[in-house]
Each structure stands twice: as C-alpha cells, then as structure tokens.
Amino acid sequence: MTITLNSPLDMHLHLRDGEMLKTVAPLSSHSFAGAIIMPNLVPPITSIEALLEYKSRILSSTCRDRFEPLMTLFFRDDYSYEFLKEAKKEISALKLYPSGITTNSEGGVSSMDIEGLRDVFEAMSELEIPLLVHGETNGFVMDREKEFVSVYEQFAKNFPRLKIVMEHITTKESAELLGRYENLYATITLHHLYITLDDVAGGLLRPHLFCKPIAKRAEDRDALLDLALSAHPKVMFGSDSAPHPIDKKESCGCAAGVFTAPIALQALASLFEKNDNLQNLQAFVSENAREIYGCEPLSKEVTLEKTPFLVPDSYGGVVPMFAGEELDWSIKSVS
C-alpha cells in the first residue's frame, strides 16, 4: 500500500540557528515542501533585516531540496503600520508569545490586554497578516491553555477580520473554540495526537516527550484526533518539532520540545491508516494550510509506503520521537 502526498507543509517548525539549523533543516526540507518558521531565536527575529538573514541561512542549509521557508516575525506590540506593510512582503505571519511561556519566549508580550495590542492587531487585519498564538497563561501547567480560552475569545470577537491561528492546541476546550469563531484556526502537532501526560510522566519520566504545552488527558487527545483525522478545514498540521541536544533533554533541567520533523509524515501515515482515514491526510498536511494561508506551495511529491521504518536513536545528537521504535510506514520516494 502507498500514498502520495502533494507538497506536504509543516505549519509550525523550529529550525533554531547555527550548527543545529544545519543538522535539522535538511531533515524537514527532505520531506516537506515548505514550513512556517518560528522566530524565537536568541535574540528573537523582530526586524526584516534579521528575518532575511535567517531565511538565507535556512536556504543554504536546505539548498539540496525544493523547500520554502515561510518566515514569521516575533510579535511586538510596538510594530508600526508602515513597518508591517513593508514586512508583509517577506513574512507569512506574526507569532505572539506570552512572555516566558516556552523556550526563548522571554521577550514576548507580558499582558494580553486588548488595548495595548489594538494598533498592531488592526494593522494586521488591514494588511491581512495572520496572527499565530502560543496560547498559554502562566497558571498551573495543566490549566494554562484552558485559561487562555477567554483571551482567544477576546481576540476573535474584537478583531473579526484578523486571522488567528491557535498554535499546537492540546485541549478539548481549544478544539471546541474552532466552531465558535469564524476567524479562529489551529495547528496540531504529531505528538499531541499520540501522547497524554501518562506517556510523559505516568510510568518512567520521559524527557524526550516533554513539551510546551504539556500533553493533557485522553479526552483532550481524542478531541484533537477527531479534528485531524477528519481533516477539519480549519486545522493544519504543524509539527512544533523542537530540537534540543541530548544533554539538554537528559539532564537535571530538561528543555521543552519534541523532535519529530524527520519522522512526522511516516508517523502521520501510520496513525491515519490505523484509523481508516488515510484519504484525509493530504488535506491535513497541505490543502487546509493552502486555503487558510492563501499560499501556493512549491511542487513536491512524497510517496509513503506501508513498509516498517525503524526510527533512528538520534539524528546528529538530537533524539527523535519514537527513537528505536518501528513505525508502519516509511518514505519511499520524494520527487
């Protein structure tokens, strides 16, 4: 059995910089036609100049493949209309982080007060720049996303022309929000379709499955599965693949992030096939994103076949999800 995916897209990807960029970028560009690139470097990407330099470093790391990095700026509440109008030519979206909520988010927004954000949100609405949001409060770790629901509602109600993407949703409450506001969209990761907190901390503690937002309950995962497997038109695949060197994961303070880029399509095919929804995978990994972002990806055909794929223990010192385990599907060819 095989399936051919046309121009798969990863709508939420961390490529980092320097040596790590060189290690991980080719693993994404091999099997994806494009990806939304997160701007949370140190320092974050907040100028067009820095963005273009970063894009060019990405392109030189992925030059062997047809791959388009869809660039984003790190949200700041003092961006002017003129700046955004200029930026619009180079970016696909702005990414908003509440301050301190995840890896390298220290320079993020410290208050979700609508009035402080109004000018930028109105400019983005006008310029049709999507807003990507890491939607967590700084409350109790299991409640952070649920507590952010009211912020999403405020955003969606007050800025009806602003396209808002709830990034890497992990709760049934976020899933339900999609139906309530026309201008709310979502990405879902691979790992949140597979795991719950039990997989992270129910037996032995598994640092390579530790991520932000943290994996939740079975009913939350099931709500995400319903959206993904049915390829709900407001939902896109975004891996949130987030590489850390092994010594930052297996340590006394383990960084958040699951590394899935090189195994994502294989694991998605396995999951969709097991649930008899293989026919919806194309929409989940590409069509929905094209529709939502209004973008036309580079052409790329990725053929997967139902042949066991033994996931490597590490890719250049970065441990992937399913390391050492076997997935049902493997990549047969890319053209």
Add this chain to the structure above:
Amino acid sequence: MTITLNSPLDMHLHLRDGEMLKTVAPLSSHSFAGAIIMPNLVPPITSIEALLEYKSRILSSTCRDRFEPLMTLFFRDDYSYEFLKEAKKEISALKLYPSGITTNSEGGVSSMDIEGLRDVFEAMSELEIPLLVHGETNGFVMDREKEFVSVYEQFAKNFPRLKIVMEHITTKESAELLGRYENLYATITLHHLYITLDDVAGGLLRPHLFCKPIAKRAEDRDALLDLALSAHPKVMFGSDSAPHPIDKKESCGCAAGVFTAPIALQALASLFEKNDNLQNLQAFVSENAREIYGCEPLSKEVTLEKTPFLVPDSYGGVVPMFAGEELDWSIKSVS
C-alpha cells in the same frame, strides 16, 4: 534560634540494598532514631527469613548510630494467619502495592476486590498489624490517588479494627478522608509539602522532583501543609526518600523518587519556622507516629539551629532535593 527534636522518626523510607543501602542508610541513621523500611526490593521481602537478613544488612550499614529499622513485609493476599502471627514478632506493618504502580511493585496486588483480601485483612485486624497502602489506581496520572478514595473507604468501612495508613498522600481528597474514618491515618513526605506539578514540569522538566504519586495542584499541597503544620494527630512524617543513581534520573526514562533523607529535618524545620509552627514539628516527626504505631523509639536528640545549610550536589552519586540550594536550618548536634 535552635530546636531539639526527640527521637525523630521517618515513617516511610526506601533504603534499597547492596551498595546503595551502604550509601544511603547512614544518612538516615545519622539524624533519625528509626524508620519504617519499605519492602519493595527485587525480589520483594515476603518471608521472615528475607526480612531478618535485610534487617541485619541495614543494621550493619547503620552500626555507628542508634537507629532502629522498623521492618515491613510486602503484602500478599495469600499470607496465612499463622504466618502473620509469627511475622508479627519481627514486623511493624505490611505494605500493600497495587501491581506495577511504582518502583519494584510488579509483584503487588492486582485487584482491590475486598473478598480476595478479606482473610489477610481479618488476620491483620486480629493481630493488630497496620496496613500501609500505596493508594493509586492505574488511571490517568493526575487522578490515580483521587480514584483510590473509594478503595480506602471500602477498606476502612469493612475492616474497622484494621489500622490503615494512607502512605505519602498528595491530594486534598485524601486529606479529607482522615476525618471520615477513625481507622485511617496518613504519612506525608517532605517534597509534597514543598512542590506542585509546576515545580516538576511547569518550567524546565526536573527529573529529581519526579515521584510517585506525582506532585499535584497548589490546593492539594496546601491541604497537606494544613495537616502537617498543625501536626494533625492522625498524620506522620514519612519521607518516602527514594534514592536512584544519577544516571537513572537524568536519562531517557527517569525513575520515580525524590531523595530527601539527609536534608529532611533541616527542610522541615525551615518550613515549620517560616509558617510559625515550629512548636508542632516534634509531634509531626515523632509523637504522632509513636501514638499511631504504639512504639517506643530509641532515644536520640537532634538539635537544629537557624544557620544556613548548603545542600550538597550529591551524596555518593545520588542527587538530593534542594541540591546546591541553601536551607535556613542546619543540624547542630546529634546525641
């Protein structure tokens, strides 16, 4: 400022065996007069012979101190009355583990069905042997203890003469149970008085704070604090100090357990003093246990003083709680 504790007792302690026993046992025997010793070795302690041999290994590891290991057997539902009558001379309690629920609990009880446990529970009631329970179901990791409440209620109702200790409680529901059944008691650890899941997984993931039961919410911790700081007469200190070598903690599958034995009294004094309850510490770490178990500990005076104590990074390769941090109180003398 100083406080002198008379015969502090640790009513829930893991000493392991072999080299680890030799490393950690002296750290408990230095500052405690006695401790309830957990029987979950590999294989678990289920015979009087194995128990006496283990006790003698403990005593030779602690021979420089006045220290009494209060031995326990690993609960089995096929112990006979005659066996328990004989065992009673050597043991302080039986420890019941649901199968597979924590480190080395694989041989535990697989069903909490009262009928299957009746004979042993009746024999224990008759012989006045306390039942110590690791009270978790195999449900979702944050719900396991709460789901066990109905089991505790069944046990308490059906065996009113059986003294039941809910070990290392972590939830407000368990705290509330104490008031509802005369024959229910509890131990509380040091770490569950200090941390919530946010400390384990809210920022970086901290494997040295990963334990079973997992730390819960702030309202749960506060309910435990109320019990401990007021030295509720049905509550005893039990560290559940559980050493693992550093490579079993900082690894791709981190074992559950927080190592607190050598820093427990200092951290308890700091906590009780900060909350203006220093006068209740003696009851929490000794008197309540004597009353509940009806035991008379060896005499030992431990004087603590309010002088900073820099917690070592490691004790023989085992990382303690608060490693590298400073506690307000230190041990001044032991006599």
